[in-house]
Amino acid sequence: MQSGEIKKNRIVTKGDILLLLLFVCAGAVLFILVHVTASSGAYVYIYEGGEVIEMLSLSEDGEFPIHTAAGNNTVTIKDGAVSVTEADCPDKICVKQGTIQNDKETIICLPHKLVVEVRKKQEGDKP
């Protein structure tokens, strides 16, 4: 604990600021790589604990009820974008995540182990 005591009086050091900038830049670069360079997807894969339980097309609008072992979610496809519009999970974070339409984007519902993933191509069952 000695090393911690040394800098006790200084609230922010140069090292802290460098660390902050490093992480914020790394996050921004990752975000740009993932979201800006992303191409739009065509299919919606729905996984429960890694297993594909439903495969939908992004071009067909509709509401799709999804049943998992832990609860129910409603997945809505509209104008080439997909969102989770209803869920009986406690936090509703999957609903708050809004709509996605690009390749490899995901909406996840942790309590239900549900992953809604947009994909460009129709392929194997592993995400």
Added chain:
Amino acid sequence: MSQNKRIALRAALIALAMVLSYLESFFPIFIAVPGVKLGLANIVTLIALYKLGLKDTITITIGRILLTGILFQNLPMVLYSIAGAACSIAAMRLAMNIRKFSVTGVSILGGVFHNVGQVALAAVLLKSGNIFYYLSVLLVTGTIAGAFIGIFASALLAKVSLPDISDTEERKSSHKKKKNK
């Protein structure tokens, strides 16, 4: 510090961390990404790390996670909390050895590694590698939340001196005893 005082102090810090966790649930989550939060309970973790050491910090954190888990959460949420806390405490303890970082830097690393731990567990439980894309947002939010908590904790650490408080109490009580004699 006597053994009884140490136990009482640990219990008080667990209670404080639980209250902070509970308080945090009232704040709305502004960004709709799972795992974005302020991490108020990390104030207690930081104070424990700096003032009591690693062993007590682990005791306090596990106590807090299990008790808030039983009261307000379900098993998966407890598992995510443990994954986050384990990574966070390990990173913070290691970062304390680096002299370039103050409490704020240590807290930033704690915030970021908390998110890394949770995303890693989510990737394992959901069997989806694409979940790591969330790290871009979580890196930034974890850093900002960690910096905020770190500044708050360093202000507290400068004001509050846990072992000293109990020492003065001991001195006072021994003083009284002398007077009584």
